[in-house]
Amino acid sequence: MTTLTWNDLNPAGYLAAQMQAARRRWLAAPVETVNRSADAELVTRHLAGDPGAFAELVIRYTKSLYNIAYRFTNDAGEAENLTQETFLRAWHVLPRLALDKPLKPYLVKITVNLCHDWAERKNIANEVPLEPDTETDLPDRDADPLLAVSATELRERVRVKLELLPPLYRTVIALRYTEDMSYEEMATALDLPLNTVRTHLHRAKTRLRELLENET
């Protein structure tokens, strides 16, 4: 039986693991199977009365869920509250979960739903325009001023401009790039059709690029 420890959650190692996982995704490697088995084991142990099992789940997913909540709210305090609420709800519904399905998308779904409720309470618009999707990329120009920006500076600008996107666009980017979720998992977490998820992500990146180009 594998016991999760803090050493397994080294943040620096996790970032490197994210990049590795992104490359593996393109290679269609079945990485998710390992994590799914570990989650199922923890849930089973929790339901059997193991007091440490849910604690391991909390340790495992706190950073992910906080990151998603922060990307949506842009507020550290609200993100903490929403993350805590997510685990409180998860603790109550775990007995009804199907252990053969991944746990992370379900937890993310709870977080996203709580974020939407938060936005409604705060009267924050989190809908995005429903204009027809053209699915065309902005043309890459030879004289594109962004080409002159260093990678480090571009990364910083992306981080800053990301906060100017609508909450939903920030969320899909976080799910895809920092949480390394597949489109199917994102569709489950956001409760949206697969093509809608792809469209939102495409529009998010288009809008992000527009913000970056308008700055230069």
Added chain:
Amino acid sequence: MNGQNKPTTSDRIERALHELERVEPAPDLSRRILAALPREAQPNPWLGVTTLLAALIGFALVYQTAFTLRANGAFELLSYYTSQPEIVTTYPGEAWTALSSVVPWMTVTISIATLALALFLMYRWSGRNGARVLG
């Protein structure tokens, strides 16, 4: 990438997104979350003992009640009523008065309540120790 193998703007933004780091929470957030979980999140070692005691007391009270009913003649009275039901239908008030005088109602009530408590505690105890999976 373009024909000259130079990364395009789209490629560079894509790479920047892949290098986007998570927003780190406060170091003690996990601890605070765990502290805020319901007390039932931690298994109660006394739940099993309490359940067993309630069951034992309940069965003991049931035995005591049955012994008292037998000593008071309640079983003979009930047997008499069932063998000659016309007594009950003709003199219902008197039949009920006779029966209620031989039943230790307080003991019966406490026995039923204790057994109900034991059953409830057993349900709680089995719920915390059994894996339930609903699709």
